[in-house]
Amino acid sequence: MKSADRSPGEILVISRDEVEALLTPGACVDRVLDTFRWVGSGVVEQTNPVNLYVHDRLGPEPEFGHGVVQAFPAMIRPLQRAAVKWLGSYRQNPRRGLPAISALDLVTDIETGMPLALVDGTSVTNMRTGGHAAAGAKYLARSDSEVVAIIGCGNEGRTHLRTLNVLFPIREVVAFDIHQSAASGFADEMSAELGVSIEVTDSVESAVAGADIVCVVTTAPMPVLMEDWVEPGTHVCAATGFRDVDKRCATRFDKWAVGWYGRDLEWIEGPEVGKLGGLQPGDLSKADIYADISTELMPGLRPGRERDEERTIMTHMGMPALDAAVAALVYDLAIEADAGTWIRVF
Numbered sequence: 001m002k003s004a005d006r007s008p009g010e011i012l013v014i015s016r017d018e019v020e021a022l023l024t025p026g027a028c029v030d031r032v033l034d035t036f037r038w039v040g041s042g043v044v045e046q047t048n049p050v051n052l053y054v055h056d057r058l059g060p061e062p063e064f065g066h067g068v069v070q071a072f073p074a075m076i077r078p079l080q081r082a083a084v085k086w087l088g089s090y091r092q093n094p095r096r097g098l099p100a101i102s103a104l105d106l107v108t109d110i111e112t113g114m115p116l117a118l119v120d121g122t123s124v125t126n127m128r129t130g131g132h133a134a135a136g137a138k139y140l141a142r143s144d145s146e147v148v149a150i151i152g153c154g155n156e157g158r159t160h161l162r163t164l165n166v167l168f169p170i171r172e173v174v175a176f177d178i179h180q181s182a183a184s185g186f187a188d189e190m191s192a193e194l195g196v197s198i199e200v201t202d203s204v205e206s207a208v209a210g211a212d213i214v215c216v217v218t219t220a221p222m223p224v225l226m227e228d229w230v231e232p233g234t235h236v237c238a239a240t241g242f243r244d245v246d247k248r249c250a251t252r253f254d255k256w257a258v259g260w261y262g263r264d265l266e267w268i269e270g271p272e273v274g275k276l277g278g279l280q281p282g283d284l285s286k287a288d289i290y291a292d293i294s295t296e297l298m299p300g301l302r303p304g305r306e307r308d309e310e311r312t313i314m315t316h317m318g319m320p321a322l323d324a325a326v327a328a329l330v331y332d333l334a335i336e337a338d339a340g341t342w343i344r345v346f
Contacts, residue, residue, distance in 0.1 A: 013119075036298055046075070087121065132318065174199050223244055260316070
């Protein structure tokens with residue numbers, strides 16, 4: 001059934017399998033780049049995530065991790081869509097057979113205020129996280145980058161590699177995970193999918209040696225990548241900021257970029273410092289940041305990579321606009337493909 005045929009009380013439910021079938025890495029990267037551009041030009045309304053901390057983040061870690069539930073609301077005026085992501089995160093959930101992160105995205109039409117779709121937000125989060133890593137690499141990595149190190153071989157390790165493969169001539173991948181079976185499964189699956197050689201290594205240090213781009217996508221509560229292991233010419237994609245990456249990378253590398261100051265300063269020198277893990281108050285500040293993607297690198301106000309030998313790093317915790325814009329894209333793709341399941345809620 002097409003959207004024009006539905007009653008106002010019907011919404012389209014789009015499952016994880018359907019999101020993964022509909023949303024290609026190339027389309028995701030394009031939408032993420034558009035979103036950074038829209039944010040920089042002021043046509044997006046969003047708040048920083050609303051964090052409801054289940055446990056005291058400064059206290060000892062509970063058995064299954066410090067729980068948090070979050071709301072990510074945003075309105076994307078060029079798309080005439082708004083959305084909110086509702087996310088739960090428990091780092092050790094896999095120990096009880098549950099995903100560490102689970103999310104749902106509710107997409108709304110801003111002309112009428114009517115709900116349009118309920119989308120699996122976990123798959124959208126995985127893809128847009130790989131997408132904003134690729135956006136940072138577009139400006140900061142060498143354009144001829146062909147060797148990628150993946151540290152953490154879960155879902156986001158996969159989406160990072162898929163989205164980077166859209167922009168770079170990747171020919172070799174080196175993978176590390178604390179679980180050997182995860183790394184081996186990643187290598188088998190992704191080498192068959194992308195047609196690239198993937199080597200599994202036994203340490204982070206050996207994985208990053210000789211890499212052009214390093215992706216750190218782990219749930220580790222402390223740094224697993226150290227600054228002095230990163231060679232000249234390398235770009236680092238740090239999915240969780242300086243929780244699992246040595247914070248000295250921010251000040252000793254040639255350039256540290258963030259996605260958007262309006263979001264990222266919250267966890268660097270704002271109210272989220274110390275609550276998300278990694279940085280503590282006073283560790284880093286805006287003065288340490290070279291540029292952000294939305295308002296400086298993308299409009300050309302500051303150059304990205306200028307020399308082959310530069311060491312660069314991009315961090316971005318994700319902003320509501322990315323989830324809203326990508327979830328809206330999934331809805332449009334589902335309508336076009338006549339996918340998803342319509343349900344009546346009122």
